Amino acid sequence: MSDTPKPEEILSRSHTPPKTGWMDTPINIRPGMYCYASNPKSVDYVGLPYPRQWNPMEDDWNLPENWKEIIFEGMRDRLDRFRSFKVFMDICVRCGACADKCHFFIGTGDPKNMPVLRAELIRSVYRNDFTRFGKIFGKMAGARPMTLDVLKEWWYYLFQCTECRRCSVFCPYGIDTAEITIIGRELLNLLGLNIDWIATPVANCYRTGNHLGIQPHAYKDMIDFFCEDIEEITGVLPKPSLNRKGAEILFITPSGDVFADPGTYTAMGYLILFDFLEKKYGLDITWSTYASEGGNFGFFTSHETMKRLNAKMYAEAKRLGVKWILGGECGHMWRVINQYMDTMNGPADHLEVPVSPITGTRFENAASTRMVHITEFLSDLIYHDKLDLDPSRNDHLKVTFHDSCNPARGMGLLDEPRYVIQSVCKNFYEMPSNTIREQTFCCGSGAGLNAGEDMELRLSGGLPRANAVRHVHEKHGVNMLACICAIDRAVLPPLMEYWVPEVDVTGICEMVGNALNLPGQKKRTTDLRSEDLPGMEEEEDADE
Amino acid sequence: MNRHYMFSLIAVLLLFLIAYVGVAAVGLEVLFGIIIPYAAIVVFTVGFIYRIVxxxxxxxxFRIPTTCGQQKSLPIFKQAKIDNPSTKGNVVIRMILEIVLFRSLFRNTKVKVKEGGKLFYGYELWLWLFALAFHYAFATVLVRHLRFFTEPVPQWLQLLENVDSFMQIGLPGVFLSGVVLLAAVTLLFLRRVLLPQIRYISLANDYFPLVLIFGIAFTGILMRYFIKVDVVGAKELAYGLVSFHPTIPEGIGAVFYVHVFFVSVLLAYFPFSKLMHLGGIFMSPTRNLPTNTREVRHVNPWSYPVKVHTYEEYEDEFREKMVEAELPVDKELPPEPEEPEADETSEEKE
Structure with a gap:
């Protein structure tokens, strides 16, 4: 952290490329900009190839002897299996529309972080190995042979992409760098070249059901702990159930929500909501320690790993005999659920089309996948006036909303969270239009890059997001950044601390939890963070 | 980086010389007027189909459309039906807008760092404008050339020509499309040469087609307004090609053969190059699929079973801890050494 550059340094970085062409500019792997190599034990645990000790800073990466052949065969295989990959390798015209759409390019000024060049790193090898033109004209046609330096470049820059898809919104052909990065990382994983911040959560998730490696009894402890906190704050002790067979709904949320602040307050929000709905309307819902992870770091490893980790959701829903699944606030989790889960692990014939037991609303948009987003569920409840809300407990907050990349560009969940926020808090301000909704900027730490050792990369990549927050902070006095993603809740606090220290971070359900009146509650004088609610306290004093 | 566009300039100049000298000095009209055009058309057609197939x-x-607007969820939220299309009909509209109006490119912004360290994203529509002008001018020029391949010339074509030359500058009337094409291609070229970021990402394969198309437009305009080649002869040759009775009329002039040669090179180059974006845009999975991925299941034809960590394996590892934490389990703990009593006590407790 001590080597982290000052904000002014990051802001003044030039976007003018160097004199030497990109193929002739050697790679410089720099501390602060990369994540540590995968722990061989984690790679081995899930049976991925070539688990070994290696260090990106060393010349020798201990690659298998035939590594070039493995990459070549891996590429060929994926060109045959993914039309996306094949088309995206062929049709880019290098118009440059994507160049300054990438938060990493804006923040680092490194031309290889322009989405087009990130893709060209792979395309150049594709042209050399798979196209006649590349074979004949070589470098002039933008082709180059695979070498160790090229491989290192792949690794370095594919782990400087958060798969946020912002570039694909602007590309006239819809070329999606996320897709290229996903397949590129898949190729690197054939050689055991993952980062540990992904590999170890994957192994944890495989074994314990969640990325953080929380074992079932500890998971229950954490939930119990939240319930005690809720009792202290509201006077009501929720009694959630875990692994309960025969429940109507299974609830799955990222494990980050039960692990660290401020995600834990979001978890408390869920508990308050479910307790309210249970007491008032008889909601029948269970959590699971086996499917205790909504997120999926397998998504950042390979399609196969994604499928292996995702399988738990339907398997657990089937075992418990629930009717449908409700999903918590998480970003990439929802891209996986929305665009991959049903294809990978469906059809979910053991489930039913989700129907809200409280309003009777049928979620037709989830008719096949049978999983509903918590803000869809909440919006429906709020619209039908089923919640007893007192938004004044959020009066001290001036809120803006960060659209997480995956729900925005891999789903289109844009109005639901806004509707919920505005129902529980009266002060809501949007960031500038080119930085929200489908044009939202990434937190800079997605796709498994939320480690500690790559802080400079994260703070650079988070610049455009933080800059927009600073704008609304200065203009409207915004002091709270709301988001619907567990990674956001983990990484935005340090980003805000660095760029806009006056702004804090919250999940949506935390605000719902603050506003929701529980039957039989005591006078609420603090929020879920156990911080005094301005105004509420005085009243109490006056009463006394 | 200069070598990339220098290479393209030199390549096109060489092509010019090859055709010009070939016809003017060596008299290879048959090669440049018949054999090469036929060959180019075959390469283009076969190559194009080959690439699409x-x-x-x-x-x-997997169904991975990029969603660029509000999804279809509850009736209270207005779905962005074009940018987040959940039906095939709306996908078609999305695709038409992409292909006909370059809708995604229209979103283009440019980042600027303003004083006080504020980032600002302004709309940047030059690229969209140049691209649109270029493609439409090219298309119009192409259609106009049907006059050389049809007999009699259809009336709608005559109408198009009238519209295209409505400005009525000089005689023969100046076709706007040709001028716009030449201007747009020049601007797109200059953009690549002058903007540092774009120059950095540009390859010879980006400059070459621009220079070549410049050459095509330039020779075309040269023939129509300045050299005034024998149009009747040109049509005779062109019509001969499409009616499979190829002939080489006398005295059309070498520039005509250069023009035809450039077009032939472009056709032959097309399927092997980025110009295939013409076909590729129709096949881009982030744009051409409906976004109703939770509503209708998408099937992966090569899906295969994978190794998973089952609940049974999970419970086997953690059963003791789960029982201790009073979490429900599928299989009870193996009985303690003093079996019967232990079993009874645990039942009693429950």
């Missing part, structure tokens, strides 16, 4: 043979395992 090549893409089509790779399946679409």
């Amino acid at each position: 090549g893409w089509a043979r790779s399946p679409v395992p």
